[in-house]
Amino acid sequence: MFKVEGLKFKYPKNESDVINGIDFEINKGEIFGFLGPSGAGKSTTQKIMIKILEDFRGKISYNGKDITEYKDDFYESIGVSFEMPIHFSKMTALENIEFFLKLYKKNADIETLMKRVGLWEDKDKMVGEFSKGMKIRLNIVRALLNEPEMLFLDEPTNGLDPKNAMILKDMIREFRADGGTVFITSHIMSDIDQLCDRVAFIVDGEIKEMDSPRNLKIKYGKRSMNVEYKENNETIKVEFPMDNIGKNSEFINLLQTKDIETIHSGETTLEDIFIKVTGVGLKDE
Amino acid sequence: MNSRLAILVKGELHRLHKYNLTSVSVLVALIWGVFLFFLDSSLDTMLPFVLVMDATMMSIMYVGAVMFFEKSESTISTMLVTPVTNSELVLSKVLANTLHNMFASALIITVFMIIKDVSINIPLVVIAILLTTAFHTTLGVFMAYYQKDFTGMLVNVMIFSFVLFVPSVLFLLNVISGPIWEAILLINPIQAGQEIILAAFKDYEFTYKYYFSLSYLIVLGILGYKYFVLPKFQDYAVKQSGV
Numbered sequence A: 001m002f003k004v005e006g007l008k009f010k011y012p013k014n015e016s017d018v019i020n021g022i023d024f025e026i027n028k029g030e031i032f033g034f035l036g037p038s039g040a041g042k043s044t045t046q047k048i049m050i051k052i053l054e055d056f057r058g059k060i061s062y063n064g065k066d067i068t069e070y071k072d073d074f075y076e077s078i079g080v081s082f083e084m085p086i087h088f089s090k091m092t093a094l095e096n097i098e099f100f101l102k103l104y105k106k107n108a109d110i111e112t113l114m115k116r117v118g119l120w121e122d123k124d125k126m127v128g129e130f131s132k133g134m135k136i137r138l139n140i141v142r143a144l145l146n147e148p149e150m151l152f153l154d155e156p157t158n159g160l161d162p163k164n165a166m167i168l169k170d171m172i173r174e175f176r177a178d179g180g181t182v183f184i185t186s187h188i189m190s191d192i193d194q195l196c197d198r199v200a201f202i203v204d205g206e207i208k209e210m211d212s213p214r215n216l217k218i219k220y221g222k223r224s225m226n227v228e229y230k231e232n233n234e235t236i237k238v239e240f241p242m243d244n245i246g247k248n249s250e251f252i253n254l255l256q257t258k259d260i261e262t263i264h265s266g267e268t269t270l271e272d273i274f275i276k277v278t279g280v281g282l283k284d285e
Numbered sequence B: 001m002n003s004r005l006a007i008l009v010k011g012e013l014h015r016l017h018k019y020n021l022t023s024v025s026v027l028v029a030l031i032w033g034v035f036l037f038f039l040d041s042s043l044d045t046m047l048p049f050v051l052v053m054d055a056t057m058m059s060i061m062y063v064g065a066v067m068f069f070e071k072s073e074s075t076i077s078t079m080l081v082t083p084v085t086n087s088e089l090v091l092s093k094v095l096a097n098t099l100h101n102m103f104a105s106a107l108i109i110t111v112f113m114i115i116k117d118v119s120i121n122i123p124l125v126v127i128a129i130l131l132t133t134a135f136h137t138t139l140g141v142f143m144a145y146y147q148k149d150f151t152g153m154l155v156n157v158m159i160f161s162f163v164l165f166v167p168s169v170l171f172l173l174n175v176i177s178g179p180i181w182e183a184i185l186l187i188n189p190i191q192a193g194q195e196i197i198l199a200a201f202k203d204y205e206f207t208y209k210y211y212f213s214l215s216y217l218i219v220l221g222i223l224g225y226k227y228f229v230l231p232k233f234q235d236y237a238v239k240q241s242g243v
Helices: A042-050 A072-076 A093-101 A110-116 A132-146 A161-175 A187-195 A213-220 A249-257 A270-278 B003-018 B021-036 B043-073 B077-078 B086-115 B122-145 B150-172 B177-187 B191-197 B207-239
Strands: A003-011 A018-024 A029-036 A057-062 A076-082 A150-154 A183-185 A198-203 A206-211 A224-229 A234-241 A259-265
Touching: A003 A042, A018 A042, A018 A206, A018 B207, A029 A042, A029 A187, A042 A150, A042 A183, A076 A132, A093 A110, A093 A132, A093 A270, A093 B021, A110 A132, A132 A150, A150 A161, A161 A183, A161 A187, A161 B122, A161 B177, A183 A187, A183 A259, A187 A270, A187 B043, A198 A224, A198 A270, A206 A213, A206 A259, A206 A270, A213 A270, A224 A249, B003 B021, B003 B043, B021 B043, B021 B086, B043 B077, B043 B086, B043 B122, B043 B150, B043 B191, B077 B207, B086 B122, B086 B207, B122 B150, B122 B207, B191 B207
Parallel strands: A029 A183, A029 A198, A076 A150, A150 A183
Antiparallel strands: A003 A018, A003 A057, A198 A206, A224 A234, A224 A259
8 A cells, every 4th residue: 555665864954864765565454563762763754654744765655656646635545643732722622623624525423533532522622621632532533534544643642541542542443444554653562562463663764674563573582481380388480492382291290280370471572572673772762 | 716725714714713813903903993083183194004004014913923823733734634735725824814904904994984984995995905915914924934933923023114114104104205215115015005005095196106016016925925935835834743
């Protein structure tokens, strides 16, 4: 659906490129994530893809057509949610949404959308009175009001409490289930891990690794089983190699004879893998 | 007017009201009205002066205020990712501000036509105010691109006033006069606005100055919009998105 080839970009006031020749493809119906620390080039890449930033080098195509050939009808088929809440604060939530709704040919049902994010009750409140979480939820409504084919979400759960973050993640999954495609940029590992079909690790404008979270865990994770059992009022931890675990007599014996408290696979987190691959922490920079 | 532009203009007017700029505008019109009401002797000079001030300096201030509200809320970034074109965005601001200013001026004119029996050629004054306001609003949009805050904008408007408005007013009040000043002031857009607004009042003598001023505002406005205001809009809007 989106194909990015040899993308390079330099801000006019910078001496060097902030995006250094990246290639990736987003398939239709996929949730694709860009994971990286602040300043890695995630938002810049997104701004290029949504045609806010021009003068890039390389090629980007959307549905087989170069994005530079698209006019403003490009925005009829995409929805964008910026990291920061962006609304007219002295207008009500409904006034904000209705204003933007009229600018599109396709219109979603606002009531359903606002109810889904729990804002329908507050539709007549001034947005200036909203909490940050409410404003972010309104951002999502705004991004979805033209029933887009593709969603661009910049740090979508940043600033949301766990309950609202869960609602938002469910909405993203529902959007994908209905055939939508999503591009997410985030520095929050759990968002990417829970939502994305594929993820690219980006640092200093370069993609260091790209695959599904599962494959990355298999590729870089530690293949082990950790067992905790109780003996003489003490918790004892034992680690077994994952390979041929079913034939490991010591492991089987332990399961049969000991008072087991926990069993976990020694799965490495995406954040650990990110650090291992890039040498940079997600909260760095 | 296409439907999207109409939606944008309506939205701009709605926000002018919501952000209290319409109230400010009406209040300013009332203050001028009261001031002029008690001014019997030089009403013929002062009423055009007020209309010129409203159509020039106040237009720049209002559109500047609107754009700084937008800057503080970064709403222009959201507009960039809608099917709206840059020209529709700029034109909607110019049209909305022009209509908004026309409304304030119409208030003053109506009151004085009824209470003070002032004789004004309505079609001429409407054309003059619309044209002068549209020109100065476009100028205000351009000035707002380069200011970080509203205070900076105010300073620029003060400088603009000092350089262009003061000579024009001094000429209106006959403090400065003569053919040299007349020629110099012809290239002053505020003077051009003043000239075409004065034409709506009785005893105005139509000379080449009227037609020059009218053409000057139209041509300079279109060229300024096409070659400066519109091309720079994308850079301005992208900066508001945090770049």
